[in-house]
Amino acid sequence: MRHGLTAARRRAALARFERFLERRDLRLTPARAAIVEAALAQPGHFPIEALVESLRRRGIRGSKATVYRALPLLTEAGILQEAVVKGDERSYEAAVGRRHHDHLICSGCGTVVEFEYPAIEILQREVAARHGFELEGHHLQLSGRCPACRGRGAGRGGDLRQGLAEDGS
Amino acid sequence: MRHGLTAARRRAALARFERFLERRDLRLTPARAAIVEAALAQPGHFPIEALVESLRRRGIRGSKATVYRALPLLTEAGILQEAVVKGDERSYEAAVGRRHHDHLICSGCGTVVEFEYPAIEILQREVAARHGFELEGHHLQLSGRCPACRGRGAGRGGDLRQGLAEDGS
DNA sequence: CGTAATATGAGACATGGTCTCACTGCAGCG
DNA sequence: CGCTGCAGTGAGACCATGTCTCATATTACG
Numbered sequence: 001m002r003h004g005l006t007a008a009r010r011r012a013a014l015a016r017f018e019r020f021l022e023r024r025d026l027r028l029t030p031a032r033a034a035i036v037e038a039a040l041a042q043p044g045h046f047p048i049e050a051l052v053e054s055l056r057r058r059g060i061r062g063s064k065a066t067v068y069r070a071l072p073l074l075t076e077a078g079i080l081q082e083a084v085v086k087g088d089e090r091s092y093e094a095a096v097g098r099r100h101h102d103h104l105i106c107s108g109c110g111t112v113v114e115f116e117y118p119a120i121e122i123l124q125r126e127v128a129a130r131h132g133f134e135l136e137g138h139h140l141q142l143s144g145r146c147p148a149c150r151g152r153g154a155g156r157g158g159d160l161r162q163g164l165a166e167d168g169s
Numbered sequence: 170m171r172h173g174l175t176a177a178r179r180r181a182a183l184a185r186f187e188r189f190l191e192r193r194d195l196r197l198t199p200a201r202a203a204i205v206e207a208a209l210a211q212p213g214h215f216p217i218e219a220l221v222e223s224l225r226r227r228g229i230r231g232s233k234a235t236v237y238r239a240l241p242l243l244t245e246a247g248i249l250q251e252a253v254v255k256g257d258e259r260s261y262e263a264a265v266g267r268r269h270h271d272h273l274i275c276s277g278c279g280t281v282v283e284f285e286y287p288a289i290e291i292l293q294r295e296v297a298a299r300h301g302f303e304l305e306g307h308h309l310q311l312s313g314r315c316p317a318c319r320g321r322g323a324g325r326g327g328d329l330r331q332g333l334a335e336d337g338s
Numbered sequence: 339c340g341t342a343a344t345a346t347g348a349g350a351c352a353t354g355g356t357c358t359c360a361c362t363g364c365a366g367c368g
Numbered sequence: 369c370g371c372t373g374c375a376g377t378g379a380g381a382c383c384a385t386g387t388c389t390c391a392t393a394t395t396a397c398g
Contacts, residue, residue: 104296104297123292132316133275137312138312142306144304146302
């Protein structure tokens, strides 16, 4: 199977979505169901465009507008979550059946590694509390060079940028 | 003074930029100098648009293109750094004479609080190392509701979203 | 059924950012 | 001291992502 999730999980997600919609007096329309299906069938991280494309390929005409309208619902329902934001376009990824995680991105080849690190989460909560904030979410993205890229090209490894903070004053 | 940095720091930054450009066989042109000046005169975080606007107000016609071209140089030189990315538009902030920090953003009013938390940084480095990555940078942004907004509207505080991870299998 | 509320699709629109290209002006040279 | 080359610049065309509008379709429900 090349889908990110089993059929059972997809069914569960759909049920969850239905419950969510009901609570909001919204309907689980064919279009929305199709979007859920298609979204969960996407591999790991995917840009919205890919989702629209995927719907189109399945013969379902899902207009861009409908998809864009549905995505916030899916995330609010906890079925998807925003993932790596790379420049302009947003990416999403399935949230069902997955633990929370953050991303490590290789600046050389673009590889994305997911990691889970509860200790960091705890500290984040601590920081928020210290400022009187009620933490709602966070976005943590580390960038660096993966093992492969480190070996390969020495690349533009920056020896520039040596901490201007020290001079002056 | 209402500038973010003292004149001394601005001079230092300019000198640094000059050195940087020289190393790259680029020139410190009037336009670039003006952009550095204007950038450092901006308050805390600023969107690119504000910078363009500021240049225009100073009588210097700095075209959008020139500014957009200069910004990567400024960041590479360590004079500016990308800051909060809010939806579409990028923000920058001065990096000179400042310690590294991350951001805490209120989802209610948009207030941005900066914080510094070395412990988190250390953990980040640890995560990267664990995956064989050489850490180059990171982007950490916490979002939540600030004290004021918590007090005020109860808002759309979500009791929805209760961890789908548990069901199914 | 009939009706009102909601959802949809197509595409117009807005916006942030990039690219093109003619032009400018400095640097090095004869 | 005027060429010449080339990086830099400015204006705006262009592009992509995402939002909004509005006419139409669907749904729930009396």
